[in-house]
């Protein structure tokens with residue numbers, strides 16, 4: 001089955017996410033691709049959905065930010081979108097207050113993660129807001145910095161509101177925080193989807209080449225177990241994980257139990273819960289600069305040991 005591309009559109013309140021989404025949808029429509037949108041608004045009334053054509057499947061999530069209050073709902077919505085439609089891409093517009101790790105965590109459900117090709121985080125930065133970030137509270141300033149830090153693609157938007165000289169300085173300050181992300185100065189969040197996709201490929205190529213000193217980025221790995229493993233080996237493996245692994249979740253079958261366990265791992269703290277039915281044995285691993293090949297070979301080794 002063809003995987004559905006997933007893009008997360010992030011950025012501070014008012015930075016231009018909706019404008020970007022509208023641009024993207026127009027181009028996707030012209031390209032004849034079938035895409036869907038997940039919108040999440042802080043208020044209880046959607047303002048943005050009127051902007052989207054009726055033939056784009058749309059789910060809206062109300063009453064809070066994806067990352068904290070409605071994570072489970074998001075999972076259900078995404079599942080419905082994926083089963084009801086043969087989609088080529090899903091765009092998730094996050095609220096301006098969402099932290100990228102939490103958003104990625106919310107969409108990477110072990111139940112359907114293997115159907116998704118997670119493409120990356122596109123962050124829209126309002127150049128004026130960025131220039132004046134020191135006027136924000138420390139918490140909001142931190143959020144702004146994190147949104148830049150975790151992005152794979154950054155639109156430095158509203159360039160019409162700053163001078164060329166300022167734009168160059170602001171670009172420089174953003175690149176100093178995230179040297180790997182592709183940066184683009186934009187007005188009205190104008191970007192071609194072709195360039196989004198092209199630049200992404202180049203970036204993943206860079207990631208393979210640069211081994212040391214390269215910038216850290218969030219990534220999500222999905223692993224499907226073929227069979228059961230020993231619980232003690234699994235626990236030992238978790239203890240030795242690097243602390244750049246932020247989250248894991250999924251279903252694991254242990255040799256001693258008939259049904260798999262649901263397990264959650266958050267910043268070093270694991271939690272296991274016995275399930276009462278068969279579940280797909282997928283786990284999702286989210287972290288910064290995670291060594292995909294190494295983790296996969298370690299998990300394979302756990303399976304091999306359990307067979308002997």
Ligand SMILES: Nc1nc2c(ncn2[C@@H]2O[C@H](COP(=O)(O)OP(=O)(O)OP(=O)(O)O)[C@@H](O)[C@H]2O)c(=O)[nH]1
Pocket residue numbers: 011012013014015016017018019020095096157158159160161186187188189
């Ligand atoms: N001057 C200027 N205004 C822009 C630009 N891009 C977007 N805007 C305006 O900025 C405002 C916010 O844009 P939106 O696209 O709604 O921003 P958003 O990030 O979706 O906002 P929230 O949903 O509130 O988080 C709108 O009034 C846009 O018209 C730009 O390049 N220059």
